Amino acid sequence: MGRKTKVAVAKPAWHGRERLVLLRVRDGALVAHVLKWDDEVRNPSELAPKDVTVTDSEMDEALQLVDSMTTDDISGYQDEYRKALEALIEAKAEGGRAAARTEHRGQGALRPGRRPDGRPAGERPQSAGRARP
Structure with missing residues (x-):
């Protein structure tokens, strides 16, 4: 597959059901990408947020909150x-x-x-x- 820059599609059984997997070669290793079946993919319009009106003061408060919670040091996350x-x-x-x-x-x-x-x-x-x- 690596020499011809092609990929393979497989259907392994995983967690009690068949999955769709794309196999490809990357940096000398075989890499598997789990794909979704068509019934598992949601329409993006279902995920779009509803239109809301946000006042300037609400936006200022939200920005202050984000600024107060922002940090450049993520060493505490483990x-x-x-x-x-x-x-x-x-x-x-x-x-x-x-x-x-x-x-x-x-x-x-x-x-x-x-x-x-x-x-x-x-x-x-x-x-x-x-x-x-």
């Missing part, structure tokens, strides 16, 4: 999910039981035997694309 996952893997590798996180920051809290979304590890989501017996 991948908390990855840290928790690495700690869980390390605890399991040492043969111990990983402790449950007591502080919950949204869906990212990891607990032993559970997926990040809180479902038991062996449970499939209801929308897996196939009927349950």
Whole structure:
């Protein structure tokens, strides 16, 4: 594919349903781009915001709020999910039981035997694309 600058289309089963994937060569590696089926693509007009009237004072307040929240230093942002996952893997590798996180920051809290979304590890989501017996 790389020599002829062509791409391939594949239909792998992934998360309980078929996906449409475009495969191409980039920098010597095979890269997969997950595409959307036509029924998964929304009409952009559905996403357009409704027309609203904003006063000058409301716009000034919004700009002040943005300015007060703006920062050039993003060093405080860290991948908390990855840290928790690495700690869980390390605890399991040492043969111990990983402790449950007591502080919950949204869906990212990891607990032993559970997926990040809180479902038991062996449970499939209801929308897996196939009927349950």
